[in-house]
Amino acid sequence: MLKKLIVLAALLVPACFANAHEYNAGDIHIAHPWSQELPPNAPTVAAYFVIHNNGQTADRLLSVASPISGKAELHEHVKQGDLMKMQQVPSVDIPAGGDLTFAPMAYHVMLLELKDRSLLSDGKHFPLTLHFEKSGDVTVDVAVQKKAPDGMPEHAHAQ
Template sequence: MKNIILIVLSLIGLSSQAAELDQLSTENAKVRAVIPGAVNTAGYLIVKNNSDKDVKLVSASSPIAKRVEFHQHLHQGGLMKMIKLDNVTVPANGEVVFESGGLHIMFLGVDSTMANNKTANVRLMDSNGNELSVEFKVESIHQKIRHH
């Protein structure tokens, strides 16, 4: 009987964790097609958290790239540096903006055929192992977006 209660409680816990990630929504997800000869590019979006708990994003992946990472631009000593972040917290009832010149998603080792696609699927994973699938619009290198 104890085992059944523990299983039910575990399932309820997993269910509430998944519900937290379900409370995330995204807007304006876009990734720049790679420049000819390049293998890296950046992606931008807004992630909104409609729950009353912070959600920690710990990784991202996509079939268009060998690696997908969270990065942040920092101004230090008159220079702009880009650093890799291990995670990004989306605050309860708040949002995180991934944008050019700030927090962004780096796509490293991008498949050169990606430029032929209209969209790219990206999976964001939280600290509980839940995944959120986001469809990014692939934007031409000729569109005017400041790219780092």
Template sequence: MPRRIALAALALILPVAALAHDYALKDLHIDHPWSRSTAPGAPSGAAYLVLDNRGDSADTLVGASSPRAGRVEIHRHEHDGGVMRMRRVDGGVTVEPGKTVRFEPGGYHLMLMRLKAPLKAGERFPLTLRFARAGTVDVEVAVDDGKGQPAAPAHHGH
């Protein structure tokens, strides 16, 4: 009987563990890098994640790269005269000590430019994040449509 209970508990835990993925680089914690799928032929997509600085010094995400894209840029949506616009962020995104910065639809995101193939739900792809102080870390981005994430914004004009 205890073996059956242990197996049942394991069956409940494994699907949750497969969805959750996080990374650490020195004092930085990177939580659940994810993306939405893209239509065939779409030139760009976006990746999202959460950066948590658990240290005593600020650090800045200064860039990213992926073999799935010709270029990765840091972008942000902002209101400009009552219109929501997407702008490239020059100089990176600083995460102050003890603070969290969310890359999410409608805010900061990593723009995947010149996609080499469509992003498909259920797959994962590599992404390298580059920080000013901590260095680089390789993460895996889950393309996870339908996980309760808000609808991805349209990315026009890139």
């Protein structure tokens, strides 16, 4: 009996960790929030995640906040001529039943005026609160990593 319990526990542990980086707010599902390790002397850092809207109506990400920064802004990359340009956006629409990927070279969260750089090294975590128009607020735990997590794009294109 004890052997069966140990086997069952061993099978369930990976499932627990797989869901540890997923969050819900109303109809909104947020998967694996992450940030790249902060290079020395970098003045800002970006955060990424995937938002899925399980609802039948669109929602909007209005703003973000984190205690590790004085300012947090929503940004996107856009192509202007032959150049990619980063620009702040006031909000981001999440279509009904749709996904929106925040990734390098796409939508992302810029954290400015960093207060606690000690949380921005590989293996650390920091909180990020997302404010949605319809689904309300949700605080996620952002995992700091040396590179994009498996299954996440190294970069994406803004939609």
